[in-house]
Amino acid sequence: MKLALIYDNKDPKLLPTAYSQTYRDMFLSIKDRFEKVQHITNNCSAKDIEADCIIFFDVHSWHDITIDGIKDHKAVKYTIFNDPHQQEQKCKYPNGLTVRKMGARERVERMRSRGINFLICPLKDGYYRWLSPYVGSDADDILLWFPMAPNKDKYKYSKRRLVDRNCAVLANGATWEGRETWGYGFRRWAFNRPNLYRVNHCILRPEVPSGKEYPTFLSKFAAALALTGIYVVPKYLEIPLAGCLCIAQYLPNYDEMGFRDGVHCIYVDKENFDDVIADVLKDPSAYQDVADAGRKHTEDNWTSKRFADFVYNHARKNI
Numbered sequence: 001m002k003l004a005l006i007y008d009n010k011d012p013k014l015l016p017t018a019y020s021q022t023y024r025d026m027f028l029s030i031k032d033r034f035e036k037v038q039h040i041t042n043n044c045s046a047k048d049i050e051a052d053c054i055i056f057f058d059v060h061s062w063h064d065i066t067i068d069g070i071k072d073h074k075a076v077k078y079t080i081f082n083d084p085h086q087q088e089q090k091c092k093y094p095n096g097l098t099v100r101k102m103g104a105r106e107r108v109e110r111m112r113s114r115g116i117n118f119l120i121c122p123l124k125d126g127y128y129r130w131l132s133p134y135v136g137s138d139a140d141d142i143l144l145w146f147p148m149a150p151n152k153d154k155y156k157y158s159k160r161r162l163v164d165r166n167c168a169v170l171a172n173g174a175t176w177e178g179r180e181t182w183g184y185g186f187r188r189w190a191f192n193r194p195n196l197y198r199v200n201h202c203i204l205r206p207e208v209p210s211g212k213e214y215p216t217f218l219s220k221f222a223a224a225l226a227l228t229g230i231y232v233v234p235k236y237l238e239i240p241l242a243g244c245l246c247i248a249q250y251l252p253n254y255d256e257m258g259f260r261d262g263v264h265c266i267y268v269d270k271e272n273f274d275d276v277i278a279d280v281l282k283d284p285s286a287y288q289d290v291a292d293a294g295r296k297h298t299e300d301n302w303t304s305k306r307f308a309d310f311v312y313n314h315a316r317k318n319i
Contacts (some may be wrong), residue, residue, distance in 0.1 A: 001316060003034035004051035004075065008063040009041045012093045019210035022234040022304075023082075025151035027057055029308035040065075046073040053315040054078065056114070060086065061107045062099035071115035076318045078311065079116045081107060082148065084126035085230060108134040117318065120311070122148040123231040125252050144314060147257060148234050150241055151304045154212065157219035158243035158295055162284040166197070169247065169277055170224040172208075173235070174201035183230035186249055189270065190227055195277050197221065218242040222284040223291075226265075232257070237302050240264065240294030245287045247276060257302060264294040 005027075007014065013023040031037050038051055046069035054075045056063075059082040070077075088103035102110065108131060111119060119135070121127040124145045132139035152158075175188040191198060199208055209217035218224060218238060223245035226235040232253045239246040246265040248254060254265075261267040266287070268276050280287060 001034055001053060001312070001319070002036045002038070002051045003030075004038045004040055004049045004054045005031060005057060006040045006054065006063075006065065006067070007057040008065075010097055011058075011063070012095055012097060013059065014057075017211060019214075020234055021154070021211055021214070022148050022150045022238070023059055025154075025304040026149060026307050029151065029304035030055065030057070030311060033305075033308035033312045040067070043067065046070045049073060049075070051075045052319045055311070056080070056116070059083075060099075061102040061110075064100075067114075071113060073115070076118070076315055077114065077116045078118050078120055078144070078315075079111055079114070080120040081127075081131065082122060084121060084123055084130040104130045105134045107131070116142075118142055118144045118314070120144045120146065122146060123253060124256065126231045144311070146307050146310055147232060147237065147253070147302050149302045149304045149307045150215075150234060150238050152241055152299050155215045155219065155241050155243070157216060158241060160219060160243060162222040162243075162245065162288050162291055165222045165244075165284070166220050167281060167284055168197040168221055168223075169195070169280060170199065170218070170221040170244070171196040172199045172201075172218075172224065183228050186229055186270070187225075187227040190225065190268075190273055193274060193277070195274075195281060196225075214238070215242055218244060223247055223280050223287070227268075237298050240291070240298045241303075243291055243295050245280060245284070245291045246294050247280070258297060259294070262290065264290065264297050266290065 012018055014027050018024055043066045046067055052075055054077045056079040059080055086101055090100050092098045119142050171191045175184055175191055219242040221244055224239045226239050226246055226248040232251055236254055247268055248265045250267045259265050266276055
């Protein structure tokens with residue numbers, strides 16, 4: 001099966017230097033899954049595309065590419081959207097790249113103008129809240145849901161026992177203090193509680209391990225926090241994939257992904273947070289079964305290779 005992969009080759013999230021490798025992992029897994037891949041990064045004509053399947057891999061909607069006649073191309077067409085809550089904005093990345101991200105309505109309008117058959121969105125609750133009102137009556141039919149999934153092969157120390165790791169609960173990431181950023185209220189509160197190993201986001205502290213170094217860094221800890229109030233982010237899968245105990249803020253999508261409190265992870269809120277942290281630090285080995293179950297569940301279901309297989313098999317049925 002022939003794939004045309006359309007993307008911005010300057011996209012920082014697809015580079016080996018990306019602080020999070022999850023987008024790159026999914027991109028590379030898709031590329032490796034198809035028998036033949038045509039790479040398209042600049043304006044062209046649909047007549048130049050020889051493919052059974054076309055994927056616009058533009059997770060933040062800034063790749064301003066024009067392909068004449070793409071709407072009428074007979075290949076089955078996909079686009080992938082992350083951050084469905086995203087509003088129109090301009091931003092500048094550390095490498096100097098300045099981009100304009102589209103808001104929900106404009107993203108959907110562009111999707112329609114390209115004749116997209118299926119929209120891949122990793123965040124089902126976010127899709128139905130922000131994107132589906134603009135998609136319309138076929139919102140259920142057009143959605144192809146799969147979480148943002150990392151490459152398990154990068155997690156070389158995932159089976160290291162909790163007692164052989166640092167007896168610490170890692171609190172890693174930005175809290176965006178002073179910004180009106182929703183979804184971080186509980187994280188801000190939790191990261192200021194005692195008995196945590198606090199490490200800031202690598203964007204704010206470049207010396208913090210990131211990219212290909214992050215899985216090894218994560219695997220040094222017995223437990224780590226996955227706390228967001230909007231939707232599942234890569235940490236919710238990276239932490240169990242590293243063999244850590246995942247201490248998570250409950251989200252409906254995490255539940256839908258099959259993660260169960262006390263089985264694959266531990267859910268926390270303000271009422272039980274301090275008690276859970278104290279209990280984990282007292283005896284990490286008591287949570288070994290939960291960490292193992294979380295790792296195995298992620299490996300069996302939510303990796304970049306599983307994502308690529310999922311899209312490939314879907315395309316075979318729809319070309």
